[in-house]
Amino acid sequence: MSDNRITFFLDGEPCSAQPGQTILQAAQPHQAIPHLCCSDRPGFKSDGNCRACVVEIEGERALAPSCRREVSEGMRVNSAGSERVQRNRARLLELLVSDLPNGRSSEEHQQLHHWAGALGVSHSRFPGGDAQFDDLSHSAIRVNHSACINCQLCRQACQDLQVNRVIGLSGRGTEARIGFDLDDPLGDSTCVACGECVQACPTGALLPAAPLSRQPVEQRVHSICPYCGVGCQLEYQVSNDRIIAVDGRSGPSNEGRLCVKGRFGFDYINHADRLRVPLVRREDAPPKGAPFDPAERDRYFREASWEEALERACEGLVRLKHQHGASALAGLGSAKGSNEEAYLFQKLVRTGFGSNNVDHCTRLCHASSVAALLEGIGSGAVTASFMQVVNAEVAIVIGCNPESNHPVAANLFKQAARNGTQLVVIDSRGHSLREHASHLLQLTPGSDVALLNAMLHVIIRESLYDHRFVAERLEGFDALQAHLDDYSPEAMAPLCGIDAERIREVARLFARAERAMIFWGMGISQHTHGTDNVRCLIALALLCGQVGRPGTGLHPLRGQNNVQGASDAGLIPMMLPDYQRVDNAEARARFEQLWQSPLAAQPGLTVVEMIDAIHHDQIRGMYIMGENPAMSDPDLNHSRQALARLEHLVVQDLFITETAAYADVILPASAWPEKSGTVTNTNRQVQLGRPAVSLPGQCRQDWWIIQAIAQGMGLDWAYPGPEAIYREMQQAMPSLTHIDRERLERENSVTYPCPTPDGEGTDVLFADRFPTASGKARLVAATLLPPDETCDSQYPLILSTGRLLEHWHTGAMTRRSRVLDTLEPGAIVCAHPLTLREWKLQAGEAVRVESRRGAMKALLRADEAVPPGSLFIPFCFAEGAANLLTNPKLDPFGKIPEFKYCAVRLAPTPPPNSLD
Numbered sequence: 001m002s003d004n005r006i007t008f009f010l011d012g013e014p015c016s017a018q019p020g021q022t023i024l025q026a027a028q029p030h031q032a033i034p035h036l037c038c039s040d041r042p043g044f045k046s047d048g049n050c051r052a053c054v055v056e057i058e059g060e061r062a063l064a065p066s067c068r069r070e071v072s073e074g075m076r077v078n079s080a081g082s083e084r085v086q087r088n089r090a091r092l093l094e095l096l097v098s099d100l101p102n103g104r105s106s107e108e109h110q111q112l113h114h115w116a117g118a119l120g121v122s123h124s125r126f127p128g129g130d131a132q133f134d135d136l137s138h139s140a141i142r143v144n145h146s147a148c149i150n151c152q153l154c155r156q157a158c159q160d161l162q163v164n165r166v167i168g169l170s171g172r173g174t175e176a177r178i179g180f181d182l183d184d185p186l187g188d189s190t191c192v193a194c195g196e197c198v199q200a201c202p203t204g205a206l207l208p209a210a211p212l213s214r215q216p217v218e219q220r221v222h223s224i225c226p227y228c229g230v231g232c233q234l235e236y237q238v239s240n241d242r243i244i245a246v247d248g249r250s251g252p253s254n255e256g257r258l259c260v261k262g263r264f265g266f267d268y269i270n271h272a273d274r275l276r277v278p279l280v281r282r283e284d285a286p287p288k289g290a291p292f293d294p295a296e297r298d299r300y301f302r303e304a305s306w307e308e309a310l311e312r313a314c315e316g317l318v319r320l321k322h323q324h325g326a327s328a329l330a331g332l333g334s335a336k337g338s339n340e341e342a343y344l345f346q347k348l349v350r351t352g353f354g355s356n357n358v359d360h361c362t363r364l365c366h367a368s369s370v371a372a373l374l375e376g377i378g379s380g381a382v383t384a385s386f387m388q389v390v391n392a393e394v395a396i397v398i399g400c401n402p403e404s405n406h407p408v409a410a411n412l413f414k415q416a417a418r419n420g421t422q423l424v425v426i427d428s429r430g431h432s433l434r435e436h437a438s439h440l441l442q443l444t445p446g447s448d449v450a451l452l453n454a455m456l457h458v459i460i461r462e463s464l465y466d467h468r469f470v471a472e473r474l475e476g477f478d479a480l481q482a483h484l485d486d487y488s489p490e491a492m493a494p495l496c497g498i499d500a501e502r503i504r505e506v507a508r509l510f511a512r513a514e515r516a517m518i519f520w521g522m523g524i525s526q527h528t529h530g531t532d533n534v535r536c537l538i539a540l541a542l543l544c545g546q547v548g549r550p551g552t553g554l555h556p557l558r559g560q561n562n563v564q565g566a567s568d569a570g571l572i573p574m575m576l577p578d579y580q581r582v583d584n585a586e587a588r589a590r591f592e593q594l595w596q597s598p599l600a601a602q603p604g605l606t607v608v609e610m611i612d613a614i615h616h617d618q619i620r621g622m623y624i625m626g627e628n629p630a631m632s633d634p635d636l637n638h639s640r641q642a643l644a645r646l647e648h649l650v651v652q653d654l655f656i657t658e659t660a661a662y663a664d665v666i667l668p669a670s671a672w673p674e675k676s677g678t679v680t681n682t683n684r685q686v687q688l689g690r691p692a693v694s695l696p697g698q699c700r701q702d703w704w705i706i707q708a709i710a711q712g713m714g715l716d717w718a719y720p721g722p723e724a725i726y727r728e729m730q731q732a733m734p735s736l737t738h739i740d741r742e743r744l745e746r747e748n749s750v751t752y753p754c755p756t757p758d759g760e761g762t763d764v765l766f767a768d769r770f771p772t773a774s775g776k777a778r779l780v781a782a783t784l785l786p787p788d789e790t791c792d793s794q795y796p797l798i799l800s801t802g803r804l805l806e807h808w809h810t811g812a813m814t815r816r817s818r819v820l821d822t823l824e825p826g827a828i829v830c831a832h833p834l835t836l837r838e839w840k841l842q843a844g845e846a847v848r849v850e851s852r853r854g855a856m857k858a859l860l861r862a863d864e865a866v867p868p869g870s871l872f873i874p875f876c877f878a879e880g881a882a883n884l885l886t887n888p889k890l891d892p893f894g895k896i897p898e899f900k901y902c903a904v905r906l907a908p909t910p911p912p913n914s915l916d
């Protein structure tokens with residue numbers, strides 16, 4: 001690098017630069033040159049049109065924009081040292097400031113204010129603009145066109161970085177200005193409020209609609225987003241112990257980007273509903289299960305000291321264990337907390353409660369994926385990061401909706417598609433990624449095994465599989481080949497609703513690709529045949545040799561910010577940390593030694609099994625941290641009755657959730673921005689979260705509360721903090737080798753497995769062997785099974801449930817975030833316009849949806865993406881809870897319920913005659 005450096009002169013001083021650098025870049029280490037239209041972030045191009053960065057180049061008459069000109073050997077540049085340059089810059093900034101209210105800039109004008117201040121421009125002498133916020137139509141972002149300098153950074157952020165295509169130029173010449181879609185008000189446009197434009201805007205023309213505070217930023221804290229498994233790195237801007245804004249930081253999985261939740265969804269931590277004091281159920285409270293009205297909290301609960309609350313919490317747990325044995329207790333840990341908390345929680349259940357009755361939301365999520373992956377390739381995590389999509393020729397995106405659920409990963413998919421990756425989207429709903437897809441296969445809900453087996457059939461019949469890979473690295477080929485005989489595309493087409501020729505085309509496309517990946521989500525996993533679905537995907541990738549190289553791989557998009565980490569840490573009833581089976585005596589002995597405690601050999605109960613066990617009086621007491629099963633479990637009437645039946649329930653959360661309403665003791669815990677700890681994202685990246693603000697009221701750290709419960713149950717724990725817990729985890733979990741806390745402090749993110757103390761972790765796994773006994777992967781055949789509950793004349797509509805971009809699961813956090821709640825304020829049922837017509841209903845009308853298990857009410861929304869004959873209901877709204885309807889029947893391997901398919905009807909409108 002040093003060999004070909006060049007020398008130039010900045011205000012007379014010799015400076016060294018790399019060839020190709022702009023003057024602005026080369027000057028950076030020596031002198032900050034004002035600049036607005038040129039971003040410091042990679043991925044942006046500068047048009048050089050703001051001219052705030054002009055410099056004088058000796059030998060040239062006109063001043064030159066330093067962001068556009070490259071340095072050259074011997075070039076003599078005059079910048080801050082030149083009066084002419086400084087005068088010019090100041091005049092330019094004064095002109096820009098003149099458009100602002102009263103001809104003055106303020107903190108909210110961002111870099112413009114900063115540079116105006118630096119050049120001594122306190123106000124403008126030019127006539128001022130009218131400068132109101134001229135577009136207040138959007139609840140997340142306000143627009144002031146008069147502060148806009150047409151620098152185009154917002155357009156680049158929207159179009160190139162996020163690939164959202166909302167911001168463009170409207171008008172011509174000097175009239176040209178940024179516009180949204182067809183020059184619509186922002187609130188009416190297709191904007192998804194990711195706020196990337198706000199982050200890019202240097203002048204405050206685009207700003208958060210309602211900043212939480214106008215005070216100057218006092219502190220900037222680097223951490224991780226608490227929402228999805230992408231694990232975006234971010235910077236909290238803190239003032240007066242409050243988060244006032246959030247910007248993306250350049251982490252490996254987000255490269256500076258965020259989505260609407262990561263940028264605008266943090267005020268939940270300050271919401272009036274936030275628990276601030278421990279609560280205990282009043283002796284004279286209405287019976288559990290009576291409708292709970294949060295406004296009448298004091299009829300149900302009373303405030304207690306920590307001492308009293310903990311004593312009550314532990315007394316109940318100890319008593320039930322004493323009376324009924326260890327198996328009478330169970331715990332649900334959290335994928336929203338840190339690795340350290342998840343590890344402590346499972347250790348508490350295993351060594352304190354004395355059983356393996358510990359689980360978490362992974363059971364409702366990718367449990368079937370993990371079951372199939374462990375069986376097939378010996379490892380449940382992704383084989384490659386989603387960033388590998390840019391190296392793939394073909395990527396199958398099946399049963400997931402990344403634009404709403406992993407938005408920042410979706411942006412990378414869209415960028416890859418723009419650069420030539422063919423995206424094959426396979427989903428029962430019309431898909432938001434479809435505009436970027438080369439193929440959209442809208443299959444019949446629940447028919448993935450039919451479609452995928454037909455693809456496998458083609459690949460084997462046409463000998464398109466990777467013969468060497470099959471011979472050297474796989475077991476079970478002959479059995480699979482024989483099994484697939486009956487699954488020709490012609491035979492499967494009527495079942496899955498995809499044309500036989502189309503099936504052939506996609507099978508050939510995937511098999512012939514040099515590098516191909518498969519991404520999947522809940523549309524695959526949340527079925528009673530979820531494990532079978534994933535077996536087919538594994539077979540597809542393996543047969544074609546699409547694992548172990550860059551641009552290849554199997555990637556179940558993990559959902560919660562820390563569901564990978566919580567699973568790794570052992571929040572699973574059959575697994576100790578790092579997937580050591582509890583019924584493996586050798587593994588157990590190792591943990592008995594480390595924890596100095598006997599361990600139960602019998603696998604524990606899973607989430608939905610626990611609910612049934614409560615009904616059978618097998619489980620009598622529970623400790624639930626950071627989960628909301630009274631909203632997220634299937635068949636809520638059944639699970640809520642179970643929660644009411646518990647003799648003792650301890651809930652540790654941020655709010656009085658629907659679950660906490662059943663509690664005997666409620667412990668006010670720490671929100672993510674208040675804690676220190678590690679989380680592991682979908683890409684196996686272990687990342688460090690840092691506290692930005694202090695705990696409100698009497699809230700305590702989650703790890704501290706878990707430890708206090710452990711002590712109350714007689715365990716001699718004395719962890720001083722998360723660092724000590726992490727050190728113990730490293731002893732227990734080989735996956736964390738070489739990923740020390742100190743290293744994370746420096747690097748923020750390290751991928752596991754990491755083979756050396758300071759080298760990079762391994763992104764693409766299994767180049768040579770699989771972590772199975774034989775080193776080979778196993779192909780497992782899947783037979784066709786219909787969904788557990790199919791439609792009939794009584795219940796003629798298929799119900800599928802899932803998510804909305806703006807809300808998180810049960811809404812506990814996002815419905816308490818102003819911007820997010822305003823964008824999606826209430827319960828909805830989505831149906832195709834044809835379905836509405838058939839049922840003689842109008843969009844906007846309130847309807848009742850009924851299944852064999854329950855009923856709910858919501859407003860109808862017309863949505864052409866939902867197939868006719870189906871309904872889609874997001875499960876985030878308590879007043880219209882989708883899970884009152886869903887079917888709790890489980891996949892036999894993953895023990896995951898069938899959230900994606902059950903039979904319902906709309907009422908009171910009678911079903912049309914055609915369906916009798």
Ligand SMILES: Nc1nc2c(c(=O)[nH]1)N[C@H]1C(S)=C(S)[C@@H](COP(=O)(O)OP(=O)(O)OC[C@H]3O[C@@H](n4cnc5c(=O)[nH]c(N)nc54)[C@H](O)[C@@H]3O)O[C@H]1N2
Pocket residue numbers: 228229365366398399400401402404405406426427428429443444445446447448520521522523524558559560800801802803804805806807808809810900
């Ligand atoms: N905004 C937001 N983002 C989230 C979450 C959230 O609550 N809100 N939750 C996070 C969590 S924990 C998870 S697990 C992920 C989930 O992320 P996704 O897996 O994307 O979850 P779903 O919304 O449930 O969507 C699943 C997709 O499957 C499709 N589908 C339904 N049935 C079938 C079928 O039979 N076959 C096929 N092929 N497709 C089908 C649906 O149409 C939908 O597009 O999202 C994470 N991200």
Ligand SMILES: Nc1nc2c(c(=O)[nH]1)N[C@H]1C(S)=C(S)[C@@H](COP(=O)(O)OP(=O)(O)OC[C@H]3O[C@@H](n4cnc5c(=O)[nH]c(N)nc54)[C@H](O)[C@@H]3O)O[C@H]1N2
Pocket residue numbers: 334336337361362364365366522526559560625626627628629631632633634652653654655657669670671672702801802803808809810811812813875882883886899
């Ligand atoms: N119908 C239907 N149901 C589903 C699904 C579906 O697609 N359809 N998807 C399933 C899936 S994939 C999942 S992952 C589950 C999710 O189900 P849950 O995990 O039950 O849902 P969340 O709303 O994420 O619950 C998280 C809880 O943790 C609290 N919390 C947040 N941060 C912290 C913290 O730092 N400390 C503590 N102590 N508490 C905290 C929140 O207030 C909230 O109450 O839902 C499942 N249920």
Ligand SMILES: [Mo]
Pocket residue numbers: 361364365366559560
């Ligand atoms: Mo999930």
